[in-house]
Amino acid sequence: MARVLVVGAGLSGLSVAMEASVRGHHVVVLEKRSSIGGRASSELRDGFPIAYGPHFLLKKGPLHQLVRKVSKVKPSVLPLRPHRIELLGHGMMQPRKPMMDAVLYRRASKSYDRDHPSIQASEDIASWGLGNEDRSRALLDSNLLALKEGWSGLVGRLAVTLDEVGIPIETGANVIEIEKHKVHLSDGRHVEADVVILACGYGQSKKLLPELPEIEFRTASTIDVALDAMPLGERHGILDTKHSMAIFDMKQIHPGIAPSGALLSAVHYGEGKGEDRLSQLCAFMDERAPGWKAHILHERQQKNVKIAPLAGRVEFGFARKSGILLTGAWVESEHILSDGAVAASRLAAEHISKMPLQQ
Ligand SMILES: Cc1cc2nc3c(=O)[nH]c(=O)nc-3n(C[C@H](O)[C@H](O)[C@H](O)COP(=O)(O)OP(=O)(O)OC[C@H]3O[C@@H](n4cnc5c(N)ncnc54)[C@H](O)[C@@H]3O)c2cc1C
Structure with missing residues (x-):
């Protein structure tokens, strides 16, 4: 059994803590903020879970499976439906009329015909420009899910399970330096461990471990707003694939x-x-969700957020000789986004028993 210290309590940190604990290790999680969840959190305001950009759960993906495994009550989920998504310049993503368009769409989605505009749009938007076929097929098959409880609900489920198995999560614990078998906190304390797992995002990991290779991330801007009006009507979303923009009504x-x-x-x-x-996104919303600005109850904007690419990721054991393992969506795995983070967490946790213990 190893003493494992996890830095960061986002989805990567919570999932790696869970996977390490299942394998019998003694785990502690340190989180610099006062709350857990990282980018996967949503804040409940007047009953609206305001998130950090659109987040959809891949049905039966690694995160969905993990959540179902730990939950006594299944999360309430409903899918994004292609027949309710408007594809700018083409009508609905899954046309129902005229009959000919409906038939062509059905054929194209069955054979995954990349010449069809809906398949092209799905491949682009379903993984925010990463071109991931699994998520694209999931969108076409109504397997990208919105959660009733918001993403904080998922985080809460993982946190409750960690609490039940006795894994402490210390918030307000900012790790500023790592050496072999030891981390230093900004309040002057240091904590010893056999294995340190960095689950604190690429930017923070690079600060703590400057020898990490550079990764070229995709960048995005997001706007999340609760409104007392319904400017999209009954549509689930509107996509402008030419300009890589999308609006969803969760x-x-x-x-x-x-x-x-x-x-x-x-x-x-x-x-x-x-x-x-951000200003282009605002203009798109002005045009496609008319009057939205006059109906804002709550709003959150993010100017620059990073999306981990498929290429150039780092292996989870890159710093294993220093007693450090890595996890996150930027760490090598077969999956992307939070599914990538959860999959990388499993790989890292499986490796803990091969790491040398502190003498
Ligand atoms: C626009 C956008 C849309 C997305 N859509 C989807 C989607 O539809 N589906 C999907 O599955 N995923 C999606 N994702 C990806 C998903 O949000 C992330 O993969 C996931 O939240 C990353 O979790 P993480 O734990 O690796 O990192 P983070 O959430 O960044 O968590 C890192 C944690 O570490 C803490 N920390 C940082 N530094 C320190 C330190 N020095 N000491 C202690 N703690 C520290 C931070 O405070 C934070 O809590 C999307 C991402 C973006 C940007």
Whole structure:
């Protein structure tokens, strides 16, 4: 049994703590913020779970499986439906009329025909420009899910399970330096461990471990707003694939998400400056969700967020000789986004028993 210290209590940190504990190790999690969840959190305001950009759970993906395994009550989920997503310039992603368009779509989605505009759009938008076929097929098959409880609900489920098995999560614990078998905190304390697992995102990991290779991330800007109006009507979303922008109404996808109105979550990914992306996204919303600004109850904007690419990721054992393992969506695995983080966590946890213990 190893003493394992996990740095960061986002989805990577919580999942690696769970996987390490299942394998019999003694685990402690340190989180620098006062709350857990990292980018996967959503904040409940007047009944609206305001998130950090649109988040969809891949049905039967690593995160969904983990959550189902730890939950006594299954999370309430409903899928994003292609026949309720408008594809700018083409009508609905899954046309139902005219008959010919409906038939062509059915054929194209069955054979995954990349010449069909809906398949192209799905491949682009389902993984925020990463071109992931699994998530694209999931969108076409109505297997990308919105959660009634928001992503904080998922985080809460993992945290409750960790609490039940006695894994402490210390918040307000900012790790500023690592050496072999020891981490130093900003309040002057240091903590010893056999294995340190960095689950604190790429930027923070690079600060703690400067020898990490550079990764070229995708960048995105997001706007999340709770509204007392429904500017998208009954549509689940509107996609502008030419400009890599999308607006979703999470409340339309899962009516149980919020008491009334709409919960718009919009994203614009790609090159350029964050402020330019944000103003283009605002203009897109002005055009496609008319009047949204006059109905805002709560709002959150992010200028620059990173999306881990498929290429150039780092292996979980990159710093194993220093007693350090890595996890996150930027760490090598077969999956992307939080599924990548959960999959990398499993790989790291499986490796703990091969790491040397502190003498
Ligand atoms: C626009 C956008 C859309 C996305 N959509 C989806 C989606 O649809 N589906 C999906 O599955 N995933 C999606 N993702 C990805 C998902 O949000 C992330 O993969 C996941 O939340 C990353 O979790 P993490 O734990 O690796 O990192 P983070 O959430 O960043 O957590 C890191 C934690 O470490 C803590 N920390 C940092 N430094 C220190 C330190 N020095 N000491 C102690 N603690 C520290 C931080 O406070 C934070 O809590 C999306 C991401 C973005 C940006």
